[in-house]
Amino acid sequence: MKRIIFLxxxxxxxxxTLFMSSSVLFDWFGIRAKEGNFVPFIVWANWLCGFxxxxxxYGIFKNKSWTKIPLITALVILISAxxxxxxxxxxxxxxxxxxxxxxxxxxxxxxVFLLITTKIFKK
Numbered sequence: 558m559k560r561i562i563f564l565x566x567x568x569x570x571x572x573x574t575l576f577m578s579s580s581v582l583f584d585w586f587g588i589r590a591k592e593g594n595f596v597p598f599i600v601w602a603n604w605l606c607g608f609x610x611x612x613x614x615y616g617i618f619k620n621k622s623w624t625k626i627p628l629i630t631a632l633v634i635l636i637s638a639x640x641x642x643x644x645x646x647x648x649x650x651x652x653x654x655x656x657x658x659x660x661x662x663x664x665x666x667x668x669v670f671l672l673i674t675t676k677i678f679k680k
Contacts, residue, residue, distance in 0.1 A: 571610030578604035594651040602638035606631040
């Protein structure tokens with residue numbers, strides 16, 4: 558039962574990530590204008606991570622041993638993008654303050670997803 562609840566959250570977060578990031582990238586529903594000074598490489602990183610979350614959810618559902626790899630990859634992408642964001646900001650790039658918090662939240666949540674997945678496959 559816990560696995561089903563976890564899968565629900567992972568799939569929901571993956572789908573929400575894909576929807577929101579693709580809405581900004583492809584300007585669906587006028588969301589791009591509402592985002593202000595978004596940082597394109599951050600949005601692309603999030604978009605890619607959405608697919609990785611869904612891939613990991615599929616692996617958990619099918620009980621595959623490789624399930625942690627997409628989450629590790631997502632974590633590396635997010636941390637790299639976060640570091641690049643600070644470099645971008647240091648060089649005078651425009652950004653929204655909410656981006657810093659959102660990226661920190663996403664890194665923490667992805668770490669939690671990875672830890673839960675590790676626990677699931679230890680059994």
